[in-house]
Amino acid sequence: MAIKRVAVFTSGGDAQGMNAAVRSVVRTALDRGLEVFAIYEGYRGLVDGSDRIREMSWDSVGGILQGGGTVIGTARCEEFRTREGRLVAANNLIKRGIEGLIIIGGDGSLTGANIFRQEWGELVAELVDRGEISADDAAAYPNLLIVGLVGSIDNDFFGTDMTIGTDSALHRITEAVDAIASTAASHQRTFVVKVMGRNCGYLAMMGALACGADWVLIPENPPDVENWQEVMAERLKTGREAGRRDSIVVLAEGARDRDGNYIGSSDVARALEERLGEEVRVTVLGHVQRGGRPSAFDRNLGTLLGYEAVNAIIEAKPEDEPVQVGFKGNRIVRLPLMECVEKTHAVANAVEAKDYEKAMSLRSSSFTEAFQTLRIMVRAIPHTPDPDQKHFRIGMLNAGAPAPGMNTASRAATRLGLDKGHIMLGIYNGFEGMAENEVEELNWMSMGGWASMGGSGLGTSRRIPKGKDLYAIARTIEVNQIDALLVIGGWNGYEAAYKLYTERPNFPAFDIPTICLPASINNNLPGSELSIGADTALNSIVSAVDKIKQSAVATRRCFVVEVMGHWCGYLALLGGLATGAERVYMHEEGVTLSDLQVDVENLSRGFRAGKRLGLMIRNEYANEIYTTGFMCALFEEEGRDLFDVRPAILGHQQQGGDPSPFDRIQATRLARLCLEFLIEECGKRSVRSAFIGLEEGKYKHHDMRDFQRMVDLAYQRPKEQWWLALRDVASLLAKPGPGGS
Numbered sequence: 100m101a102i103k104r105v106a107v108f109t110s111g112g113d114a115q116g117m118n119a120a121v122r123s124v125v126r127t128a129l130d131r132g133l134e135v136f137a138i139y140e141g142y143r144g145l146v147d148g149s150d151r152i153r154e155m156s157w158d159s160v161g162g163i164l165q166g167g168g169t170v171i172g173t174a175r176c177e178e179f180r181t182r183e184g185r186l187v188a189a190n191n192l193i194k195r196g197i198e199g200l201i202i203i204g205g206d207g208s209l210t211g212a213n214i215f216r217q218e219w220g221e222l223v224a225e226l227v228d229r230g231e232i233s234a235d236d237a238a239a240y241p242n243l244l245i246v247g248l249v250g251s252i253d254n255d256f257f258g259t260d261m262t263i264g265t266d267s268a269l270h271r272i273t274e275a276v277d278a279i280a281s282t283a284a285s286h287q288r289t290f291v292v293k294v295m296g297r298n299c300g301y302l303a304m305m306g307a308l309a310c311g312a313d314w315v316l317i318p319e320n321p322p323d324v325e326n327w328q329e330v331m332a333e334r335l336k337t338g339r340e341a342g343r344r345d346s347i348v349v350l351a352e353g354a355r356d357r358d359g360n361y362i363g364s365s366d367v368a369r370a371l372e373e374r375l376g377e378e379v380r381v382t383v384l385g386h387v388q389r390g391g392r393p394s395a396f397d398r399n400l401g402t403l404l405g406y407e408a409v410n411a412i413i414e415a416k417p418e419d420e421p422v423q424v425g426f427k428g429n430r431i432v433r434l435p436l437m438e439c440v441e442k443t444h445a446v447a448n449a450v451e452a453k454d455y456e457k458a459m460s461l462r463s464s465s466f467t468e469a470f471q472t473l474r475i476m477v478r479a480i481p482h483t484p485d486p487d488q489k490h491f492r493i494g495m496l497n498a499g500a501p502a503p504g505m506n507t508a509s510r511a512a513t514r515l516g517l518d519k520g521h522i523m524l525g526i527y528n529g530f531e532g533m534a535e536n537e538v539e540e541l542n543w544m545s546m547g548g549w550a551s552m553g554g555s556g557l558g559t560s561r562r563i564p565k566g567k568d569l570y571a572i573a574r575t576i577e578v579n580q581i582d583a584l585l586v587i588g589g590w591n592g593y594e595a596a597y598k599l600y601t602e603r604p605n606f607p608a609f610d611i612p613t614i615c616l617p618a619s620i621n622n623n624l625p626g627s628e629l630s631i632g633a634d635t636a637l638n639s640i641v642s643a644v645d646k647i648k649q650s651a652v653a654t655r656r657c658f659v660v661e662v663m664g665h666w667c668g669y670l671a672l673l674g675g676l677a678t679g680a681e682r683v684y685m686h687e688e689g690v691t692l693s694d695l696q697v698d699v700e701n702l703s704r705g706f707r708a709g710k711r712l713g714l715m716i717r718n719e720y721a722n723e724i725y726t727t728g729f730m731c732a733l734f735e736e737e738g739r740d741l742f743d744v745r746p747a748i749l750g751h752q753q754q755g756g757d758p759s760p761f762d763r764i765q766a767t768r769l770a771r772l773c774l775e776f777l778i779e780e781c782g783k784r785s786v787r788s789a790f791i792g793l794e795e796g797k798y799k800h801h802d803m804r805d806f807q808r809m810v811d812l813a814y815q816r817p818k819e820q821w822w823l824a825l826r827d828v829a830s831l832l833a834k835p836g837p838g839g840s
């Protein structure tokens with residue numbers, strides 16, 4: 100029998116993005132014909148019942164997408180830990196006819212849910228014995244369907260790459276550490292920054308990696324030497340001597356030494372003060388990390404998980420085990436909740452038992468890999484190269500439009516290359532600079548502070564070389580004895596690299612391994628689901644649209660927001676999903692006059708029914724004729740006295756800004772993989788060229804010759820675009836209710 104009534108609640112620690120998940124659950128459930136309830140204050144509300152369990156409508160979740168925390172409240176509830184409490188909770192659900200629960204919470208909350216599900220049969224039987232419910236009721240509720248979504252800033256849950264809230268917490272951490280770094284650099288000071296994470300060092304590690312911190316302490320992998328304080332102080336001292344002005348240690352709250360003794364921020368500060376002979380400042384970030392507006396990623400993650408949770412609960416059979424809906428390899432997946440809860444506890448138990456190898460092995464491979472990368476990045480000077488090793492001369496340039504994260508990638512590539520004993524050559528101003536032989540050897544400190552810097556420090560140009568440029572570039576390669584080339588860039592960078600590749604028969608100098616690292620806010624590069632810069636741009640769009648929406652409180656107004664992307668609608672669609680836009684226009688779908696007519700009718704109907712705000716997002720090249728100006732004029736004319744219309748062309752702010760944590764992390768990972776590829780190819784007789792990217796959670800190389808085959812050259816985008824599959828969710832959730840989005 101199909102499920103009719105479900106309830107959703109948030110529990111445990113709050114996390115940014117929970118609202119997006121609640122909104123998505125409620126609207127998807129309504130769209131699927133279910134009745135949906137929200138349980139206020141988590142398990143507390145489930146036990147208390149009464150008006151803490153309320154039926155939700157389309158509009159009861161309007162306008163909550165951009166808020167931090169959770170509008171339906173969360174609480175800790177000791178009573179639910181007892182069987183008696185759970186008995187009351189079961190009664191409350193049966194009385195309201197609720198057959199399924201969608202729980203958004205951390206590992207404690209999901210553990211509680213699991214226990215509840217296991218006990219359900221006994222609880223129902225006991226309620227019958229006590230005369231609270233009839234035998235017919237009991238027969239009607241043989242099982243409770245449960246779907247769990249992990250909402251936790253710690254990212255400590257097994258089976259999901261990211262939990263709701265982690266990315267926003269990383270935003271708070273990087274904002275804080277970037278701010279501290281500038282004051283630390285001004286005074287040449289040392290800071291210890293403590294971040295959250297009792298059993299999980301994810302925030303500390305990724306925060307340190309994203310900000311270019313100098314040392315990190317996490318629970319799963321304590322320092323492997325007894326005298327770690329000495330080693331740490333020595334490292335900071337050498338860094339200072341090498342020219343580093345700021346010294347920052349990031350510490351997870353659950354950090355400990357090999358013997359399991361907790362390491363507090365004051366322990367670290369004291370250890371450093373004694374050895375460095377200078378005052379050390381401590382900053383404990385605390386609850387700031389939970390606060391603030393959710394990032395674009397968390398909004399979309401919450402939305403997609405919520406959508407899938409409803410699908411999972413509708414498809415579940417009564418005998419089915421609880422499901423966790425998670426995020427793996429850039430896709431939404433369903434997993435067995437119980438197993439994930441158990442494995443999550445296993446990490447905490449391993450840390451407790453001081454079995455750190457096991458703790459690390461239970462974390463994902465990307466976690467371990469990031470930790471290794473971090474260990475190299477924090478070095479004050481590179482390892483001494485092996486005298487028998489070959490030293491390759493690796494050229495590196497930025498090409499195409501600037502993308503936030505280019506500098507992070509350049510810095511990471513430089514350090515990782517130097518650490519492996521190679522010579523890193525910075526080529527300034529893209530292929531144009533390469534033709535002019537603007538080349539300089541880089542050292543370990545050349546890019547100090549670049550991890551967090553937007554723009555392109557190396558300089559970039561859009562020129563695709565042709566004619567005599569090619570001779571000049573070949574000459575630059577020969578003069579500088581460049582053995583391999585790393586192109587960090589967007590579309591024009593890829594086209595340029597492809598051009599060199601195809602010109603190999605004419606220019607033997609081009610016969611060197613070359614790799615393209617995807618860096619473009621447009622996210623329009625082949626072989627890469629997410630190019631660096633796109634996440635930062637998305638966050639800029641989301642911040643701007645949040646403000647635009649607030650500006651419209653006193654009027655009835657429709658905004659047409661134009662975003663970048665060239666012919667690729669990624670920013671428009673994902674921006675629309677993250678801001679609750681009711682309509683997204685993109686080139687992939689085209690725009691017709693009859694579409695616009697339907698949109699005008701919908702707008703008029705909505706405003707007539709009392710809505711106050713309309714939000715349409717338009718990709719810059721969605722349609723050559725139906726421009727943003729045209730659309731605004733059309734809507735304005737048709738809206739007459741009902742509503743007015745304003746364009747908002749976001750422009751180049753989307754290309755600027757400091758890179759988001761995700762873009763920094765992604766840039767560092769990609770840089771490492773690109774270097775590994777180049778170094779390996781340099782040793783071969785017949786070399787390959789490639790472009791790299793993340794596809795379905797895996798990093799893959801595609802041979803450069805596949806470039807033309809994989810792209811739509813006229814519209815400068817890949818032939819296959821994974822994110823187009825998200826259109827259904829976006830249009831479902833954006834259906835306007837009377838109160839708007």
Ligand code: ADP
Pocket residue numbers: 110111112142174175176177178179180181204205206207208209210211212214251
């Ligand atoms: P989080 O979900 O963020 O990990 P907590 O561990 O505080 O947060 O759990 C939140 C709530 O979930 C608790 O207050 C309690 O009501 C419920 N809960 C947690 N663990 C259990 C358990 N073992 N049995 C029953 N309920 C639990």
